[in-house]
Amino acid sequence: MERSIAPRKGRLVFGEFRKIVEEGFERYLAPNHDCPARLRESMRYSVEAGGKRLRPVMVLLACEACGGNPTDAIPAAVAIEFIHTYSLIHDDLPAMDNDDLRRGRPTNHKQFDEATAILAGDGLLTLAFEILTRDIKNADVAVACVLDLASAAGVDGMVGGQMADLQGEIAEMADASQDGGTVDPESGQTGADEQCEQTGKVLQLEAIHLRKTGRLLRSALTMGGRIAKADKNTVEMLDHFGKCVGLAFQIADDLLDITGDEAKMGKGVRKDAELGKLTYPGLLGLEESRRRATSLIDEACRSIEPLGDRGLRLEALARFVLERDH
Amino acid sequence: MERSIAPRKGRLVFGEFRKIVEEGFERYLAPNHDCPARLRESMRYSVEAGGKRLRPVMVLLACEACGGNPTDAIPAAVAIEFIHTYSLIHDDLPAMDNDDLRRGRPTNHKQFDEATAILAGDGLLTLAFEILTRDIKNADVAVACVLDLASAAGVDGMVGGQMADLQGEIAEMADASQDGGTVDPESGQTGADEQCEQTGKVLQLEAIHLRKTGRLLRSALTMGGRIAKADKNTVEMLDHFGKCVGLAFQIADDLLDITGDEAKMGKGVRKDAELGKLTYPGLLGLEESRRRATSLIDEACRSIEPLGDRGLRLEALARFVLERDH
Numbered sequence: 001m002e003r004s005i006a007p008r009k010g011r012l013v014f015g016e017f018r019k020i021v022e023e024g025f026e027r028y029l030a031p032n033h034d035c036p037a038r039l040r041e042s043m044r045y046s047v048e049a050g051g052k053r054l055r056p057v058m059v060l061l062a063c064e065a066c067g068g069n070p071t072d073a074i075p076a077a078v079a080i081e082f083i084h085t086y087s088l089i090h091d092d093l094p095a096m097d098n099d100d101l102r103r104g105r106p107t108n109h110k111q112f113d114e115a116t117a118i119l120a121g122d123g124l125l126t127l128a129f130e131i132l133t134r135d136i137k138n139a140d141v142a143v144a145c146v147l148d149l150a151s152a153a154g155v156d157g158m159v160g161g162q163m164a165d166l167q168g169e170i171a172e173m174a175d176a177s178q179d180g181g182t183v184d185p186e187s188g189q190t191g192a193d194e195q196c197e198q199t200g201k202v203l204q205l206e207a208i209h210l211r212k213t214g215r216l217l218r219s220a221l222t223m224g225g226r227i228a229k230a231d232k233n234t235v236e237m238l239d240h241f242g243k244c245v246g247l248a249f250q251i252a253d254d255l256l257d258i259t260g261d262e263a264k265m266g267k268g269v270r271k272d273a274e275l276g277k278l279t280y281p282g283l284l285g286l287e288e289s290r291r292r293a294t295s296l297i298d299e300a301c302r303s304i305e306p307l308g309d310r311g312l313r314l315e316a317l318a319r320f321v322l323e324r325d326h
Numbered sequence: 327m328e329r330s331i332a333p334r335k336g337r338l339v340f341g342e343f344r345k346i347v348e349e350g351f352e353r354y355l356a357p358n359h360d361c362p363a364r365l366r367e368s369m370r371y372s373v374e375a376g377g378k379r380l381r382p383v384m385v386l387l388a389c390e391a392c393g394g395n396p397t398d399a400i401p402a403a404v405a406i407e408f409i410h411t412y413s414l415i416h417d418d419l420p421a422m423d424n425d426d427l428r429r430g431r432p433t434n435h436k437q438f439d440e441a442t443a444i445l446a447g448d449g450l451l452t453l454a455f456e457i458l459t460r461d462i463k464n465a466d467v468a469v470a471c472v473l474d475l476a477s478a479a480g481v482d483g484m485v486g487g488q489m490a491d492l493q494g495e496i497a498e499m500a501d502a503s504q505d506g507g508t509v510d511p512e513s514g515q516t517g518a519d520e521q522c523e524q525t526g527k528v529l530q531l532e533a534i535h536l537r538k539t540g541r542l543l544r545s546a547l548t549m550g551g552r553i554a555k556a557d558k559n560t561v562e563m564l565d566h567f568g569k570c571v572g573l574a575f576q577i578a579d580d581l582l583d584i585t586g587d588e589a590k591m592g593k594g595v596r597k598d599a600e601l602g603k604l605t606y607p608g609l610l611g612l613e614e615s616r617r618r619a620t621s622l623i624d625e626a627c628r629s630i631e632p633l634g635d636r637g638l639r640l641e642a643l644a645r646f647v648l649e650r651d652h
Contacts, residue, residue: 118422125452146458160361163445
């Protein structure tokens with residue numbers, strides 16, 4: 001009974017928790033004497049641009065699911081969103097992805113200028129670690145959170161993933177696929193003897209996404225668990241949940257690029273195909289991609305069953321990843 | 327007796343300690359599976375470009391001066407140099423200071439490309455916090471070090487200072503000085519009724535440098551003290567030492583820009599005047615600037631007298647700041 005109403009409960013809490021973390025952003029970006037006004041404005045501009053706040057809300061939900069007080073997780077929630085935001089600001093720069101629009105508004109370097117955008121990113125990244133160590137009162141927990149977040153965001157994680165992406169690892173895979181192994185996204189048809197090659201490519205694609213977006217999402221879950229003083233097994237369980245949800249999220253993103261509504265997305269769609277990027281639908285077809293995402297979310301939800309009812313809101317958020325339309 | 331041979335001892339240790347921290351850099355930038363090779367090369371390129379290693383050596387010396395084992399301070403020493411290096415990589419970018427040369431070699435974005443340079447900077451910054459939390463074994467000390475370093479490097483410190491500099495605060499001050507208050511650097515002549523205005527400008531110039539370079543240097547000292555489990559008063563004493571040395575270092579830098587040898591410096595000299603930047607010699611004249619730097623170093627050394635003989639090597643390093651020719 002309780003279980004069946006979880007999505008509704010989840011959605012409700014999602015909005016409440018989003019409000020809590022957004023109030024946190026404001027507090028941490030309030031004017032102060034030493035930060036130049038334009039720099040602060042630039043950081044606020046990108047942080048306040050919105051987005052789903054998936055990562056910070058996951059921090060609070062993971063903390064709650066482990067019996068902790070979600071309020072204690074606000075510093076970690078703010079820190080992870082600041083790191084996510086910095087990565088978007090730097091990724092949008094002309095030397096990187098060269099994007100003019102983000103969530104329907106000019107990107108940071110378009111609204112301000114490149115130097116300000118670089119420094120706003122540097123500032124948000126650094127502020128994340130300042131917040132964790134200033135406001136998480138238990139030193140062991142603070143250390144574990146900084147380590148989770150820094151290793152997820154760093155050269156072995158997100159920064160390394162962005163570098164690999166820029167170096168064209170995904171594009172190269174797409175080129176190599178011209179000879180076979182990919183399918184028509186609409187029909188999903190592929191030859192039987194190409195299935196093995198395809199599996200290898202899916203694994204490769206997954207490996208890149210695990211670094212570029214997956215590691216950071218996982219750290220949202222593990223930080224939430226650590227703040228609730230969860231034991232090692234529970235933190236590992238949350239980590240696995242985050243890994244599955246992260247991959248499903250990426251597949252959903254690839255699907256939205258094909259089927260999504262530009263107005264709702266606040267950014268251009270069907271860009272992946274134009275850029276010749278390898279995507280899950282490109283490799284597996286639409287239907288199989290949807291099946292795979294669903295099966296990953298099922299795996300995620302199964303993995304946190306030991307949390308019992310306390311895990312229901314996390315489950316609901318995982319399901320939302322599949323249902324979202326932007 | 328002991329006191330009079332300090333500079334010689336200091337110089338010896340400086341070289342030894344530099345070697346220790348440079349071995350640390352290598353260890354932390356060793357190849358691993360997850361970091362793309364080009365990204366790691368780019369980070370190594372800038373870290374290995376050399377420099378005086380003033381900040382990391384100060385971490386070790388401060389630790390030693392407080393009775394700690396300098397080896398314990400290696401993670402913090404590596405972390406602060408990585409942050410210093412990231413700031414140089416980003417400052418050199420075309421959108422920022424647009425420099426082609428750094429320490430006699432092409433800047434990172436010239437040697438690699440802009441995207442790689444941005445990511446190498448992001449990677450080094452993030453790695454610094456990973457190192458502190460992975461390898462400082464005492465959690466309270468690790469938290470204090472992350473907080474020292476992040477607040478020194480962030481928007482209220484180094485990043486904010488760079489923003490203020492880019493926004494032309496220093497240049498504006500120089501413009502405003504056209505009417506009076508500045509002196510001919512060679513003669514040091516100025517009118518008596520302009521002295522008050524001059525004092526105000528020196529304080530303003532100091533305020534910018536305290537943010538842009540001073541805060542980071544101070545965190546080298548406080549981290550070293552914290553690792554040695556120094557008490558609060560001692561950490562504050564080290565902080566004041568760092569503040570004085572940082573300002574003297576900046577004055578020495580301004581002086582070297584006028585009197586320095588381009589080959590030894592590994593970068594263009596007399597750029598400040600060309601760029602119309604306000605400098606200490608421009609405000610105070612050469613002689614008064616030298617006097618001011620000497621008096622700051624004297625104040626620094628007096629402030630750590632309570633450390634007794636254990637502080638002699640720190641003193642020697644402070645004196646080196648004045649004597650250096652590059």
